[in-house]
Amino acid sequence: MCVATCAAWLTATTCQAGIVAATGDSQTSAYGAILQYQFNRFGLPAQALRFASGGASAPIYTGQATDIHADPPHAHDFGADALNSGAGVVLFQLGVNDSFLEPDQFAAFQTLIGAEFDAFQTAGAQVIVGANLPVLTNPNDARYALADERVRTLYNPWLQTQAAERGWLFLDNYHAIQQQPGWQSWYSDDGLTPGYVHLYGGQKVNGITPGYDWLSQQYAFGVASLCAGDADMNGVVDGADYTAWADGFHQLGGFAGGDFNCDLLIDGADYTIWADNFSPGSAAIPVPEPASWLLLVVGSWLPVITFGSSCAAAPRQYAKNCSPQLGKLGSKAAGQKTTSGAAETGNFCARSRRAAQG
Structure with a gap:
């Protein structure tokens, strides 16, 4: 699940x-x-x-x-x-x-x-x-x-x-x-x-x-x-994004703090997203691994956070048509305003390794 x-x-x-x-x-x-x-x-x-x-x-x-x-x-x-x-x-x-x-x-x-x-x-x-x-x-x-x-x-x-x-x-x-x-x-x-x-x-x-x-x-x-794994949204998934995740690990937080799956909890699932998207050219080091105590905790969660069919980590590929189930939210918009009056109409979709549809 x-x-x-x-x-x-x-x-x-x-x-x-x-x-x-x-x-x-x-x-x-x-x-x-x-x-x-x-x-x-x-x-x-x-x-x-x-x-x-x-x-x-x-x-x-x-x-x-x-x-x-x-x-x-x-x-x-x-x-x-x-x-x-x-x-x-x-x-x-x-x-x-x-x-x-x-x-x-x-x-x-x-x-x-x-x-x-x-x-x-x-x-x-x-x-x-x-x-x-x-x-x-x-x-x-x-x-x-x-x-x-x-x-x-x-x-x-x-x-x-x-x-x-x-x-x-x-x-x-x-x-x-x-x-x-x-x-x-x-x-x-x-x-x-x-x-x-x-x-x-x-x-x-x-x-x-x-x-x-x-x-x-x-x-x-x-x-x-x-921007999966890119905490600062600067265009590259690198060690700085790992640091953001590690500093906030096991705490409540947002995307900039390492919560890459937007459930407001920074945990092992977010590390997996970061690691899957780490840019090898961004640093002359291998993918950083969590400290041993983190690995123990992350490892204990893996059956829950990685093995569901809709929770599998994904490789890079073109956009897929998907409609996963999401939570609830709302916002204020800045910028040019041309609001609506007439009746007309105007999912978070990720690229899934299994081309799964949410």
Whole structure:
């Protein structure tokens, strides 16, 4: 049984995630507003920015059409804004607004967003691509069922393929949310009545709705998976990261203190993640081993923390579509604000050694 919320099978090569930019539509604006809280809660030394707008579609995202929610309204390229902010990691979720439009906009979406993805790749940014969430059926409007079908059969599969081909993480939000108890009760487009697209429903905790709390977790843990073992997120897993783990061993702590699986306890599972991702070129020494007393303690835990099918440590490989079960969190977002108004939509996914799906 996996005891970690961030999964013990993370892997990373390099991750310079000092600035993380969430980009997309009004769902991104909502989860992005609490992303910094998630980073702080789990000790991720990163700054969250957001470049998102209610009603955003591919033409608006890429600056081909006016963002009416910008202040003042103007056309701008959300992806370029993210790169210009200095973001090392870009979070992308978009497509539901496009799925509502007639005639079908999927071909145009592929062209516009494909060019945007090329720009991310050229800039060397790491990207986490999130699947769009389900659109619930509205008995009074057939467009909602059609939009969900397009999201499920066209937009999300294309985004997943793009992530795989470019070596990016893909978060299967569409299926992962459906594994959460009572997930449909999270849907409300106004915060008062049941809805179909937004996650403004449910009992708030600290002002955060359960749906956006959950969604922001998926992206926070995705960032953690990119930086597995890299406590200071400086782009290399080295002896300094081992020292952070060793200094905090057997204590409560966050990612920067060596808690690489985000369960808020620094233990043997976190050492395994660090060792699996240690960069040989970062030091002229072998992988450091814990002191003998640490080995005894770590060894006594290994049957629990390493042998579950979903807890196996992973080698480096391309992003897998996965939807592991995660804990609960929430955050405040810094950065440019273009918030949502219109009804539209905008998992932590790790790369698993067994290509396991969480």
